Amino acid sequence: MVEGNKRDQTFLKISELWKSFGNFVALQDISLEVHEGEFVCFLGPSGCGKTTLLRAIAGLDVQSRGEIEQGARDISSLPPAERDYGIVFQSYALFPNLSINKNIAYGLENAGQSKATINARVEELLSLVGLPDQGKKYPAQLSGGQQQRIALARAIATEPGLLLLDEPLSALDAKVRVSLRHQIKELQRKLGVTTIMVTHDQEEALSMADRIVVMNQGVIEQIGTPIEIYRDPKTLFVADFIGEMNQISATVSSHNTISFGTQLIECIPHTFEPNAQVIATVRPEDMIPQSESDRSSAVSDNSAAHENALEVVINDMEFLGSYWLATLTSSETGDATLNANFSMNAVRRMDLEIGKSLLIGIPADRLKVFLRSESVH
Numbered sequence: 001m002v003e004g005n006k007r008d009q010t011f012l013k014i015s016e017l018w019k020s021f022g023n024f025v026a027l028q029d030i031s032l033e034v035h036e037g038e039f040v041c042f043l044g045p046s047g048c049g050k051t052t053l054l055r056a057i058a059g060l061d062v063q064s065r066g067e068i069e070q071g072a073r074d075i076s077s078l079p080p081a082e083r084d085y086g087i088v089f090q091s092y093a094l095f096p097n098l099s100i101n102k103n104i105a106y107g108l109e110n111a112g113q114s115k116a117t118i119n120a121r122v123e124e125l126l127s128l129v130g131l132p133d134q135g136k137k138y139p140a141q142l143s144g145g146q147q148q149r150i151a152l153a154r155a156i157a158t159e160p161g162l163l164l165l166d167e168p169l170s171a172l173d174a175k176v177r178v179s180l181r182h183q184i185k186e187l188q189r190k191l192g193v194t195t196i197m198v199t200h201d202q203e204e205a206l207s208m209a210d211r212i213v214v215m216n217q218g219v220i221e222q223i224g225t226p227i228e229i230y231r232d233p234k235t236l237f238v239a240d241f242i243g244e245m246n247q248i249s250a251t252v253s254s255h256n257t258i259s260f261g262t263q264l265i266e267c268i269p270h271t272f273e274p275n276a277q278v279i280a281t282v283r284p285e286d287m288i289p290q291s292e293s294d295r296s297s298a299v300s301d302n303s304a305a306h307e308n309a310l311e312v313v314i315n316d317m318e319f320l321g322s323y324w325l326a327t328l329t330s331s332e333t334g335d336a337t338l339n340a341n342f343s344m345n346a347v348r349r350m351d352l353e354i355g356k357s358l359l360i361g362i363p364a365d366r367l368k369v370f371l372r373s374e375s376v377h
C-alpha cells in the first residue's frame with residue numbers, strides 16, 4: 001500500500017513531448033506528471049495518440065521532441081531494455097510455445113536469478129493473479145481472461161517501477177472485462193505500483209483510474225480525477241466524450257444566466273459576454289421531473305427550482321432496468337431532443353408516459369456553458 005506522502009511524489013514526468021510520423025503530428029506538446037503509486041488512464045477516441053504516448057514512455061516509439069523522466073532519471077533516449085517497466089498488451093502476447101511457468105519466468109531468467117528463486121516467485125505470482133495451479137499449461141489451454149492475468153503476472157514479475165497497460169481488457173468479453181477490471185485495480189493497490197493504462201472505454205477509466213488524462217487529436221484536453229472529469233468538464237469535447245450529455249444552443253444573458261428561446265435559465269457562472277452564442281450542457285440524470293406539488297411549493301417559495309424549469313413533452317420512454325430513459329422535446333429548445341433519466345419511482349408517482357407535458361427542473365449548478373465555436377471534433 002502506498003502511503004499518502006509517497007503519493008504526492010512525482011514518479012514520471014513528461015515535458016513538452018511531440019511525436020510526428022512523417023508530416024502527421026500524433027502528439028503535440030504533451031506535459032504531464034504521474035505520482036508514485038498512482039493509477040492513471042489515458043482516455044480518448046481512436047487515433048487520439050494515447051498508444052503513441054504509452055509507447056514513447058516505453059521507448060518503443062521514440063518521441064520527436066521532449067523529455068521523459070522516470071524516478072528522477074532522464075529516460076528520454078534510453079532503449080526499452082534499459083527502462084524500468086512491465087507492459088501488458090491487448091493481445092496478451094504470451095509465448096505460445098512456452099508453458100505458463102516459463103512465460104512468467106521469462107524476465108526473471110533474463111535477470112539471471114537462481115532457479116529456486118524463480119520457481120518461488122512464479123508460484124507467488126500465479127497465486128497473486130488467482131491461477132495457482134495453471135503453471136504447467138500452455139497459453140492456448142487458458143481462456144482470454146486467464147491469459148491476460150498471466151500476461152499481468154509476467155509484467156510485474158521483476159517488480160518494475162512502472163506498469164504499462166495497453167488496452168488490456170479490450171479483447172475480452174463484457175463479463176470477464178468487468179471482473180478483470182476489479183482484479184487489476186486490486187492488484188495495483190496491493191502492489192502500489194505506478195500504473196498507466198490506455199483505454200478508449202470511459203467506464204473502464206472512470207472505475208479504475210485515480211486520475212484520467214483525456215486526449216483528443218494529439219493534445220491533452222483535461223487531467224483530473226474521475227469525478228472532476230465527469231462533474232466539471234473543462235471543454236465541450238470532454239463534456240461530450242465522457243458520459244451522456246444534453247447539449248442545448250443558448251444565448252448568454254448575464255454572467256450566470258442564459259436563454260433558450262424565451263426562457264431565462266440560471267447556469268454555472270461563466271465569463272462569456274452577453275449575447276454570446278453558447279452550448280448549454282446538462283446530464284440526463286440532472287434533469288429532474290417536477291410534479292404539480294413540486295411546482296406549487298416552488299412557486300410559493302419562489303425557489304430557483306421553479307425558475308430553472310423547462311416545459312417539455314415526453315416523446316419516447318425506454319425502460320433500462322434501473323431507470324427510464326426519456327426523450328423530451330421543448331418548444332424553447334427548437335429541434336434539439338433532450339434525454340432525461342427518470343427513476344421508477346418518479347414514473348409511477350407522476351404517471352409519466354409518452355405524450356405527457358411536464359416541467360423539468362435543471363439545477364443551476366449542473367448547467368455548464370461552453371462557447372458554440374468550440375466545436376467537438
Ligand code: ATP
Nearest residue numbers: 021024026044045046047048049050051052053200
Ligand atoms: P487506438 O485506440 O485506435 O489505438 P490511439 O489513440 O491509441 O488509437 P495511436 O495509435 O496513438 O492512437 O495513433 C495516433 C495517430 O498516429 C493515429 O492517427 C495513427 O494513425 C497515427 N500513427 C500511429 N502509429 C503510426 C505509425 N507508425 N506511422 C504513421 N502513423 C501512425
